[in-house]
Each structure stands twice: as C-alpha cells, then as structure tokens.
Amino acid sequence: xxxxxxxxxxxxxxxxxxxxxxxxxxxxxxxxxxxxxxxxxxxxxxxxxxxxxxxxxxxxxxxxxxxxxxxxxxxxxxxxxxxxxxxxxxxxxxxxxxxxxxxxxxxxxx
Amino acid sequence: xxxxxxxxxxxxxxxxxxxxxxxxxxxxxxxxxxxxxxxxxxxxxxxxxxxxxxxxxxxxxxxxxxxxxxxxxxxxxxxxxxxxxxxxxxxxxxxxxxxxxxxxxxxxxxxxxxxxxxxxxxxxxxxxxxxxxxxxxxxxxxxxx
Numbered sequence: 653x654x655x656x657x658x659x660x661x662x663x664x665x666x667x668x669x670x671x672x673x674x675x676x677x678x679x680x681x682x683x684x685x686x687x688x689x690x691x692x693x694x695x696x697x698x699x700x701x702x703x704x705x706x707x708x709x710x711x712x713x714x715x716x717x718x719x720x721x722x723x724x725x726x727x728x729x730x731x732x733x734x735x736x737x738x739x740x741x742x743x744x745x746x747x748x749x750x751x752x753x754x755x756x757x758x759x760x761x762x
Numbered sequence: 763x764x765x766x767x768x769x770x771x772x773x774x775x776x777x778x779x780x781x782x783x784x785x786x787x788x789x790x791x792x793x794x795x796x797x798x799x800x801x802x803x804x805x806x807x808x809x810x811x812x813x814x815x816x817x818x819x820x821x822x823x824x825x826x827x828x829x830x831x832x833x834x835x836x837x838x839x840x841x842x843x844x845x846x847x848x849x850x851x852x853x854x855x856x857x858x859x860x861x862x863x864x865x866x867x868x869x870x871x872x873x874x875x876x877x878x879x880x881x882x883x884x885x886x887x888x889x890x891x892x893x894x895x896x897x898x899x900x901x902x903x904x905x906x907x
Contacts, residue, residue, distance in 0.1 A: 706804065
C-alpha cells in the first residue's frame with residue numbers, strides 16, 4: 653500500500669491526512685481525492701503530510717494539479733506537517749514559493 | 763568494501779517503492795552514508811524509474827527494467843536501464859518561472875532537475891534501443907546533507 657488518505661472537516665476546510673509515500677503510485681490516489689472534493693464544492697483543502705516521509709516529482713505534480721483545480725474554483729490548497737526531508741524537495745523545486753505552508757496544523761482549522 | 767546488486771522488475775508503478783526500499787537498505791549498511799544522503803539516493807532512484815516506466819508504457823514495451831546498485835566506501839552508484847525508444851536530453855523544455863500562473867499548468871518536468879541536483883554525478887545515454895541513467899551519490903556532500 654503506497655498511500656492512504658484519511659478525510660475530515662473543520663470549519664470550511666477539508667483535511668486530507670496522508671499516510672505512506674507520495675510517488676508515481678500514490679499521486680493518482682491524491683489527485684482523485686482532490687478532484688472529488690472540488691466536485692462536491694469543497695475548495696479549501698488542507699493536506700497534512702505528517703504521515704508522509706517520501707515525495708518525488710510525481711507526488712509534487714499531484715499537488716500542483718490540486719492547487720490549480722482549487723484556485724480555478726476560487727479556493728485554495730494548504731500544506732502542513734512537512735518534515736525536513738520533504739521540505740528540501742519543495743525548496744529544490746521552488747514550490748515553497750507557491751504553496752501556503754505551515755508546520756502547525758491548527759493554523760488551518762478556522 | 764564493495765557490494766553490488768542487480769534488480770529486474772516488471773514495468774509497474776508499485777515496484778518503484780520496493781526498489782527504493784531495497785536500494786536504501788543496501789546503502790544503509792555503509793556507515794559513511796548519512797540518512798540525508800540515503801534519502802537523496804531513494805529520491806533519484808524513484809525519479810529515474812518513474813521516467814523509465816513512463817517511457818516504456820508510452821511505447822507499450824513490456825520488457826523488464828533493470829536497476830544496478832554498487833556500494834563502495836566512498837559512494838553509491840546506481841543505474842536504471844529501460845528498453846524504450848529513447849529521448850533527446852537537450853530537448854526537454856524549461857518550466858515556466860515558479861511564480862508565473864502558467865507554472866500550475868505543468869504537473870511534470872521536475873524529475874530531471876531533481877536527479878541533477880540531488881546526485882553528485884548524472885550521465886544519461888539514450889538511443890532507439892533504450893536509455894541508461896547512471897547516477898552517483900557520494901558518501902559525504904556538505905551541500906546536501
């Protein structure tokens with residue numbers, strides 16, 4: 653099993669807690685989950701990476717696509733729980749400049 | 763110390779995680795390799811295998827992929843071989859600037875730059891009979907650890 657997603661809601665935000673590795677196998681799982689949320693009108697999505705300790709360019713691609721989907725519906729995508737190893741990959745690809753990230757999950761609980 | 767393994771896998775995405783785990787476990791037997799460097803190794807292997815799988819799937823080629831991993835005291839060398847139809851390394855277009863709205867239209871195109879940045883040596887030989895990606899991860903690298 654590459655990637656498991658646990659869903660919850662708080663306020664206007666939908667939380668997707670990821671567990672596993674976000675790679676070529678896991679990316680379609682996350683992509684589909686975001687597509688379903690947007691289709692239901694849930695356009696403010698928080699992805700919690702606390703349970704993820706590996707991400708590659710396929711995984712990054714799935715959240716870039718997710719950001720495009722929610723923003724095209726006037727929503728937004730937030731990232732939390734990103735450890736140092738993942739942070740390094742985000743920085744390398746300069747994606748820390750386009751995603752709203754915070755290490756504290758409660759930041760997005762409003 | 764020199765250890766070497768060869769792994770042959772089907773063209774299936776669920777095998778990428780397995781290869782990362784095996785190669786990462788082999789690298790962890792070298793006490794000179796830091797956890798950060800092993801993470802870099804797992805990442806570049808994943809990128810090379812992802813490209814290999816996509817290339818063979820695109821051309822409906824089912825021949826198995828080969829991964830070689832050689833571990834010495836000074837470095838880990840990995841090689842990923844596919845049997846796809848090859849590509850021009852220099853023809854890969856640059857992505858739009860990060861802060862440009864256009865950037866969000868591109869979900870792919872980061873793999874090669876990740877391999878370049880995270881490895882200490884990247885060599886790609888590509889032709890009509892397939893592609894060989896050879897990468898080196900040195901035991902110590904102050905830029906990445």
